[in-house]
Amino acid sequence: MIRLSAIAGLALFASLVAPAYAGAPTVIHVASTFPLSLPLFSEASGRLSAQVDSLTGGDVQLVFHVPGNLAPASSTVDRVATGELAAAWSTAGQFSSHDSAFELLSSIPFGPDTMEYMAWFLEGGGLTLSSELFASYGIHNVPCMVLPPEGAGWFSKEIRSINDLNGLRIRFFGLGGRVLARLGADVIQKSPGEIVDAMKKGEIEAAEYSLPSMDLTLGLQNVAKYYYFPGWHQPSTLYELYFNEATWRALTAKQQETIETVCAAVMRDSIGRAEIMQSDALEEIKRRGIKLRRWSPDLLLTFEATWAKVAEEEMAANPRFKQIYESYVRFRNQYGFWKRFSYLH
Structure with missing residues (x-):
């Protein structure tokens, strides 16, 4: 027997991502962990929404919501995992109550600067490990923004x-x-x-x-x-879009590629924009x-x-924390050889 609470949850999920009828656009409501009025977050969310809409001809629309609208800031990623939300705009560390390994996929103390972190994450195995870990919770992650060192x-x-x-x-x-x-x-x-x-x-x-x-x-x-x-x-912090796996699979391959491409462009621009501000x-x-x-x-x-x-x-x-941290340390040791010879500092 299906409980009424489960039926209500399915109904909520349907309202958060669905074309209301055949041929209608797919509207995906995205719960943000961060105040969307803040610099960089406001620009990134605005560009993600506008460019995905434009490049899909309006077939896919990302609608960002401020914290507390769809979910409290602290539980956005959790609710994507349970299927209560279709998507979230957050960082992996917000999901660390499930596994401490997620902390390493946000930032690493005394770790890499932006360039080194992106090299490890995108080309050194970090993204593969991250995707596997998120997939075990029914989440598809798309890297979307990286920021330079925070204040302490x-x-x-x-x-x-x-x-x-x-x-x-x-x-x-x-x-x-x-x-x-x-x-x-x-x-x-x-x-x-x-x-x-x-x-x-x-x-x-x-x-x-x-x-x-x-x-x-x-x-x-x-x-x-x-x-x-x-x-x-x-020293650097990675931010991502998180999709419930069912939401992501419902998109066409071209729509998925469009979201990934726009996220890559936003991430590129965030590097320069954040530094200059x-x-x-x-x-x-x-x-x-x-x-x-x-x-x-x-x-x-x-x-x-x-x-x-x-x-x-x-x-x-x-063990998963160990796997991810050792992956990064191996990369850093290899990268350090190049860095010591090639950079002035």
Whole structure:
């Protein structure tokens, strides 16, 4: 017997992706994890929607929804996996409660810059491993955007030593958050739209989110005095479109190729666009009286050594984490030979 809840779920899914009648366009509703008003996210989602519509002659339409419209920001990818949603605009780390290996498919602490990450992901085996892992949850992933190093966080007080992290209530994403927790911080998860209010209410004392241009738009300069760099926890960050497997299979091969091609173009443009925006954003942040700080060499060495311990323990506990991390490390060792001889830094 089919439960009523299952019938309701199927009805919801049908409303999120379907032509209402033969010959009608396929409209795919995409739940975003990120506020679509933020720089880069707004541009990327707008271009994805417009160009897929244009190149398919209107046969496929991606309709992006702000967090909370179709689903809370924290559960967009989960609901794609269950079939409650047709698609999501997010990052793999948002699915890490199912498998810690997904964290590595967003960003790697003390890992690759944008160029190196893309080389490993697109040509060094990362995408194959990622696709296999997502497919085991009924999800088809399409890489769509990559961003340069994030800021390392906004703090109400200066961080002069590791002792200053002890008991610090901080919003921090991903594997970097696990490093800070190991060092005594109280790491609290907050969706992007919740961060500023949480700082105002004193629920957290510090937070990281993204690039200076996004942090500025989010309003973090209004709730903290110190902004730290470099973003050791996310030297580059990958963002993707996630489709429920049934949604993806229902598209024609040409429609699938069109989405992948548009995503590749958006990813290419995001690299240059993101880099050029940050100097102006930092200047504005500085004009607001925010004190820009770089982590001391001692703190960075402590972060890096702690990350190495976290990675070793996770590899021992999770074979898929070990498989993906070792794939990246092998690539980095090979790539490093070329990089040391060919680059000035």
